Amino acid sequence: xxxxxxxFGGTSVGNIEKIKKVANIVKKRFEEGNEIIxxxxxxxxxxxxxxxxxxxxxxxxxxxxxxxxxxxxxQVSSSLLSGALIDLGIKARxxxxxxxxxxxxxxxxxxxxxxxxxxxxLNFISHKGVAVIAGFQGISKENRITTLxxxxxxxxxxxxxxxxxxxxxxxxxxxxxxFTTDPSISHQAxxxxxISYEEMLEMSSLGAKVMQPSAVQTxxxxxxxxxxxxxFSEKSGTKIISExxxxxxxxxxxxxxxxxxxxISIIGVVDKPGVAADVFEPIGKNNINIDMVxxxxxxxxxxxxxxxxxxxxDLKKTLNTIExxxxxxxxxxxxxxxxxxxxxxxxxxxxxxxxxxxxMFRALADEKINILAISTSEIxxxxxxxxxxxxxxxxxxxxxxxxx
Amino acid sequence: xxxxxxxFGGTSVGNIEKIKKVANIVKKRFEEGNEIIxxxxxxxxxxxxxxxxxxxxxxxxxxxxxxxxxxxxxQVSSSLLSGALIDLGIKARxxxxxxxxxxxxxxxxxxxxxxxxxxxxLNFISHKGVAVIAGFQGISKENRITTLxxxxxxxxxxxxxxxxxxxxxxxxxxxxxxFTTDPSISHQAxxxxxISYEEMLEMSSLGAKVMQPSAVQTxxxxxxxxxxxxxFSEKSGTKIISExxxxxxxxxxxxxxxxxxxxISIIGVVDKPGVAADVFEPIGKNNINIDMVxxxxxxxxxxxxxxxxxxxxDLKKTLNTIExxxxxxxxxxxxxxxxxxxxxxxxxxxxxxxxxxxxMFRALADEKINILAISTSEIxxxxxxxxxxxxxxxxxxxxxxxxx
Numbered sequence: 045x046x047x048x049x050x051x052f053g054g055t056s057v058g059n060i061e062k063i064k065k066v067a068n069i070v071k072k073r074f075e076e077g078n079e080i081i082x083x084x085x086x087x088x089x090x091x092x093x094x095x096x097x098x099x100x101x102x103x104x105x106x107x108x109x110x111x112x113x114x115x116x117x118x119q120v121s122s123s124l125l126s127g128a129l130i131d132l133g134i135k136a137r138x139x140x141x142x143x144x145x146x147x148x149x150x151x152x153x154x155x156x157x158x159x160x161x162x163x164x165x166l167n168f169i170s171h172k173g174v175a176v177i178a179g180f181q182g183i184s185k186e187n188r189i190t191t192l193x194x195x196x197x198x199x200x201x202x203x204x205x206x207x208x209x210x211x212x213x214x215x216x217x218x219x220x221x222x223f224t225t226d227p228s229i230s231h232q233a234x235x236x237x238x239i240s241y242e243e244m245l246e247m248s249s250l251g252a253k254v255m256q257p258s259a260v261q262t263x264x265x266x267x268x269x270x271x272x273x274x275x276f277s278e279k280s281g282t283k284i285i286s287e288x289x290x291x292x293x294x295x296x297x298x299x300x301x302x303x304x305x306x307x308i309s310i311i312g313v314v315d316k317p318g319v320a321a322d323v324f325e326p327i328g329k330n331n332i333n334i335d336m337v338x339x340x341x342x343x344x345x346x347x348x349x350x351x352x353x354x355x356x357x358d359l360k361k362t363l364n365t366i367e368x369x370x371x372x373x374x375x376x377x378x379x380x381x382x383x384x385x386x387x388x389x390x391x392x393x394x395x396x397x398x399x400x401x402x403x404m405f406r407a408l409a410d411e412k413i414n415i416l417a418i419s420t421s422e423i424x425x426x427x428x429x430x431x432x433x434x435x436x437x438x439x440x441x442x443x444x445x446x447x448x
Numbered sequence: 449x450x451x452x453x454x455x456f457g458g459t460s461v462g463n464i465e466k467i468k469k470v471a472n473i474v475k476k477r478f479e480e481g482n483e484i485i486x487x488x489x490x491x492x493x494x495x496x497x498x499x500x501x502x503x504x505x506x507x508x509x510x511x512x513x514x515x516x517x518x519x520x521x522x523q524v525s526s527s528l529l530s531g532a533l534i535d536l537g538i539k540a541r542x543x544x545x546x547x548x549x550x551x552x553x554x555x556x557x558x559x560x561x562x563x564x565x566x567x568x569x570l571n572f573i574s575h576k577g578v579a580v581i582a583g584f585q586g587i588s589k590e591n592r593i594t595t596l597x598x599x600x601x602x603x604x605x606x607x608x609x610x611x612x613x614x615x616x617x618x619x620x621x622x623x624x625x626x627f628t629t630d631p632s633i634s635h636q637a638x639x640x641x642x643i644s645y646e647e648m649l650e651m652s653s654l655g656a657k658v659m660q661p662s663a664v665q666t667x668x669x670x671x672x673x674x675x676x677x678x679x680f681s682e683k684s685g686t687k688i689i690s691e692x693x694x695x696x697x698x699x700x701x702x703x704x705x706x707x708x709x710x711x712i713s714i715i716g717v718v719d720k721p722g723v724a725a726d727v728f729e730p731i732g733k734n735n736i737n738i739d740m741v742x743x744x745x746x747x748x749x750x751x752x753x754x755x756x757x758x759x760x761x762d763l764k765k766t767l768n769t770i771e772x773x774x775x776x777x778x779x780x781x782x783x784x785x786x787x788x789x790x791x792x793x794x795x796x797x798x799x800x801x802x803x804x805x806x807x808m809f810r811a812l813a814d815e816k817i818n819i820l821a822i823s824t825s826e827i828x829x830x831x832x833x834x835x836x837x838x839x840x841x842x843x844x845x846x847x848x849x850x851x852x
Contacts, residue, residue: 060501060504060505063505064505094524097464097524097528098528098531100464101464101467101468101528101531101532101535102531102532102534102535104535105531105535106530106531106534106535108541109527109528109530109531109534109541109542110527110531112523112526112527112530112542112544113523113524113527113528113531115523116520116523116524116527119516119517119519119520119523120498120501120517120520122516123513123514123516123517123520124501124502124505124513124517126510126513126516127502127505127506127509127510127513127514127517128505128506130506130510130513131505131506131508131509131510137512137513138513138516140516140593142546142547143546143591143592187547188547189544
């Protein structure tokens with residue numbers, strides 16, 4: 045007998061028929077003799093609808109009340125799924141965050157799970173019950189509802205897998221698994237059977253929407269194997285596991301991309317220790333996420349240029365922040381560029397394969413795609429290009445690295 | 449400084465604009481210097497939508513899961529209203545049933561409130577905070593969500609008024625108050641300024657949809673004055689108070705009606721002690737509500753006829769139940785009649801006014817309306833008539849008893 049966490053995303057429970065389908069999947073897994081804990085997202089579109097309601101009440105809708113509001117979505121789907129299971133003759137019960145309880149910190153709207161009580165649910169599932177847990181939600185120490193941020197049900201699933209020491213954590217979604225690139229950009233995209241946490245992290249934060257990055261990170265830290273698979277097909281899905289368990293035949297595992305990037309260059313800052321901190325401290329304090337960073341020293345060694353990328357939506361706010369701090373930063377001028385895309389090749393096999401960088405740049409040059417910035421890590425190389433060239437670049441690299 | 453419970457029904461919080469309007473009403477009442485506890489229903493239509501979802505999952509959707517599902521409606525409206533108040537610069541906070549907690553019995557879907565903890569909310573409102581409580585919900589001793597039945601937010605409001613010892617309980621709704629009869633049936637209907645609990649109870653259970661009957665009953669038992677008023681006008685509304693505080697100038701306070709009644713006559717039962725119990729025990733066990741009951745003894749004193757009324761929707765089930773118990777009941781034959789209406793004149797002043805009964809029957813006879821059954825109490829007289837004559841009867845009686 046295995047103990048499983050199986051998580052269903054919003055599109056998997058998007059309407060009544062789909063909820064019934066999910067109930068049948070759960071029933072099948074239960075009748076195979078497993079102990080089952082189900083984690084469920086809100087029905088697709090519901091969280092957006094609730095958010096829109098809050099936004100039309102107030103531009104800065106109170107965080108704590110927003111969490112009360114948003115958590116109702118998973119309350120609806122978890123009770124509907126429990127009801128569907130009971131109707132199939134299964135002993136089932138829904139648990140909301142406060143009933144378990146799932147204790148989080150008090151960062152409302154983006155809380156982290158601290159602790160999950162297990163005794164009641166363990167008792168229930170060991171007596172032939174299927175527990176259905178509302179994802180995305182917990183409670184703070186002051187007994188108020190918290191939520192884990194967008195896509196937080198993945199985080200719930202991974203944390204539950206950890207605290208309940210389950211044998212595996214399955215993420216059911218609306219696609220067959222993780223692909224070598226976005227199938228809507230290249231129909232040559234192939235499903236990946238096994239991927240490491242690190243690769244998946246690069247893939248997911250760069251645009252593959254299968255699983256929430258921080259959930260992948262958590263599963264990596266606690267070494268929880270994840271199995272991504274489809275609610276709507278019987279295909280084998282993608283296993284996210286430790287790098288050491290994968291036999292790498294290909295250097296590059298997948299091509300990821302993200303659109304809506306903007307680039308800012310601060311030209312002519314004094315090249316002295318602490319200058320980067322002077323630039324990024326006020327930006328960080330304004331909750332703006334910095335992605336790529338490049339620092340060039342000028343020829344005379346006195347001045348430097350700092351270039352970095354951010355999300356397009358943060359451009360105005362970032363420019364304002366820099367201008368406000370002009371005195372501290374002490375720069376010559378600023379230039380910026382929006383409508384940029386970041387294209388990345390990801391692969392744990394890259395570490396031991398020299399020449400990947402050169403091959404990537406040559407391939408893009410062959411397509412006359414200009415590279416505006418580069419950043420690398422052990423398992424990926426990212427380049428910044430014009431957004432309208434995204435598809436061209438992805439297709440070229442997908443073919444270049446033998447993924448077609 | 450007064451402590452008030454103010455309750456807003458579903459139509460009062462039916463959309464974002466209305467919620468903002470309600471927030472402004474609450475703000476005004478708060479700035480008058482009152483301690484405020486708001487109780488709020490689900491946005492109109494939401495509970496029905498959720499019920500429909502449950503019904504399309506399973507005909508007999510599990511009661512406990514249904515309560516988890518339905519209670520999400522008030523979770524949404526209470527958080528939206530709290531957010532709207534905070535946006536107006538008011539310190540406000542939502543409380544769900546489990547957070548207070550509101551302890552109920554474990555009759556899921558129709559629970560009764562046993563106890564409400566008050567310390568946290570009292571502390572909050574005594575420090576210039578407005579508490580917004582989700583109506584309709586509580587928790588059972590086993591820590592699961594319960595609901596109080598349809599219109600249960602009225603019950604929440606009255607129970608909160610009791611446990612928090614508030615100075616008054618105001619029910620904001622979409623009409624100006626309680627009327628002498630249904631304004632859609634007679635545009636001669638007038639708003640009643642003061643009505644006794646007993647009269648209101650007769651009015652509400654007989655069809656005036658302003659307030660839930662069991663909430664009126666609870667307020668009567670604990671002598672909690674209720675003030676019914678409109679969210680959308682400044683009119684003075686209707687006060688529901690103890691009979692002794694009302695100076696009755698009119699014998700009849702209002703004309704109520706209910707449609708969709710059916711009548712069953714069991715003819716030729718043996719007239720002996722216990723026969724009525726033999727008839728009504730199996731019906732009661734099938735959760736069918738009996739309304740009027742008339743028993744006639746036959747001329748020979750050996751046999752009797754029992755006639756009673758039920759809701760039209762229960763007719764088939766009731767007939768089946770009686771036929772199944774034919775041996776025990778031992779009757780000659782059954783007849784039945786559906787599409788009947790019950791018309792009632794209600795008034796605490798009737799007790800001391802002989803001749804009301806005669807006047808009512810004469811008025812109906814003048815309109816050639818045949819009376820099929822009669823039942824009376826100290827403060828009302830009800831007659832059963834053909835459903836299609838409802839309007840005619842109500843208008844005639846409304847004029848006859850000087851309510852025009």
